Amino acid sequence: HADTAMYHAKNQGRNNCQFYSAGLSRTVYENLMLESALRNAEERGELSVHFQPQFDMATGELIGAEALARWLHPELGLVSPAQFIALAEESGQIVKLGEWVVRNTCRQIKQWLSGGLKLDRVSVNVSALQIQRGNFAESVGRILCETGLEAGFLELEVTESFIIEAEQSLVMLDALRQMGVELAIDDFGTSYSSLKYLKRLPIQRLKIDQSFVRDIPNDPNSNAIARAVIAMASSLQLETVAEGIENSQQRDFLMAEGCRSGQGYFFGKPVPAAEFTRLYLAES
Ligand code: C2E
Ligand code: MG
Ligand code: MG
Numbered sequence: 633h634a635d636t637a638m639y640h641a642k643n644q645g646r647n648n649c650q651f652y653s654a655g656l657s658r659t660v661y662e663n664l665m666l667e668s669a670l671r672n673a674e675e676r677g678e679l680s681v682h683f684q685p686q687f688d689m690a691t692g693e694l695i696g697a698e699a700l701a702r703w704l705h706p707e708l709g710l711v712s713p714a715q716f717i718a719l720a721e722e723s724g725q726i727v728k729l730g731e732w733v734v735r736n737t738c739r740q741i742k743q744w745l746s747g748g749l750k751l752d753r754v755s756v757n758v759s760a761l762q763i764q765r766g767n768f769a770e771s772v773g774r775i776l777c778e779t780g781l782e783a784g785f786l787e788l789e790v791t792e793s794f795i796i797e798a799e800q801s802l803v804m805l806d807a808l809r810q811m812g813v814e815l816a817i818d819d820f821g822t823s824y825s826s827l828k829y830l831k832r833l834p835i836q837r838l839k840i841d842q843s844f845v846r847d848i849p850n851d852p853n854s855n856a857i858a859r860a861v862i863a864m865a866s867s868l869q870l871e872t873v874a875e876g877i878e879n880s881q882q883r884d885f886l887m888a889e890g891c892r893s894g895q896g897y898f899f900g901k902p903v904p905a906a907e908f909t910r911l912y913l914a915e916s
């Protein structure tokens with residue numbers, strides 16, 4: 633059993649400092665166990681994709697969703713994406729995993745559309761490594777072709793941090809954009825990016841990071857940052873999506889500042905596809 637093995641490793645680890653890397657809660661040994669379990673997770677049916685709705689805050693209409701990977705380990709239960717995505721990135725498994733999420737999502741969008749669910753797009757998170765690998769656009773193109781999905785229904789979310797220096801990433805984003813895929817910058821505001829650099833990216837939207845949204849409207853700094861991001865986006869003709877909205881005060885503030893789309897527990901949590909259909913098909 634994986635969990636008992638980990639338990640023993642932990643106890644042995646008390647006398648064996650090599651198992652621990654300083655400051656990390658998970659041991660090197662545990663990471664290796666998880667990493668190897670993740671390798672077989674897909675074929676064992678342990679992976680799934682949950683979907684969190686995004687709404688037009690002015691009209692209340694469903695715009696679409698964000699696809700979020702889930703891993704249900706038979707013994708450990710749900711492993712948080714923060715953990716297994718990081719592991720998958722370190723081990724290179726993210727390339728295969730990421731492709732699986734894109735395929736699963738494209739199939740699902742196709743099914744929703746033919747079932748009468750009205751949505752503009754569904755977004756999928758993409759890691760730096762996937763973009764840097766060089767054939768990502770090709771693999772997305774193949775998936776769109778296989779599933780028969782029109783490219784504009786798929787949005788890819790990338791974080792700003794890794795695109796800044798890499799010219800090659802820009803080429804990749806251009807290729808995806810030319811195929812008709814929509815592009816968004818995720819967690820915007822958490823790392824440095826200049827206006828000049830933003831202008832060069834073929835993106836359609838910025839997602840305001842939830843760390844700013846969390847403290848609206850009581851923290852003047854968060855308010856100022858959100859306001860500045862929305863104003864900057866609008867001057868670059870980009871849409872903004874606020875993530876992590878948990879209450880009506882946050883929604884009202886963001887709407888008043890001109891942010892159109894919202895995502896967060898206030899509107900709806902990430903749910904399995906079937907539940908998403910049940911919740912949102914009737915009202916769309
Ligand atoms: P993210 O892309 O910024 O996704 C938003 C995260 O915030 C999700 O966490 C979501 O469940 C959570 N969230 C949504 N609304 C609220 C809210 O109102 N309050 C709070 N406190 N949290 C909210 P999750 O699902 O745990 O995913 C964490 C991160 O893992 C994601 O952050 C994304 O960076 C990464 N991730 C998830 N799935 C994938 C994937 O398929 N591929 C890649 N490369 N990364 C993924
Ligand atoms: Mg995201
Ligand atoms: Mg985000």
Ligand code: MG
Nearest residue numbers: 791818819841
């Ligand atoms: Mg994030």
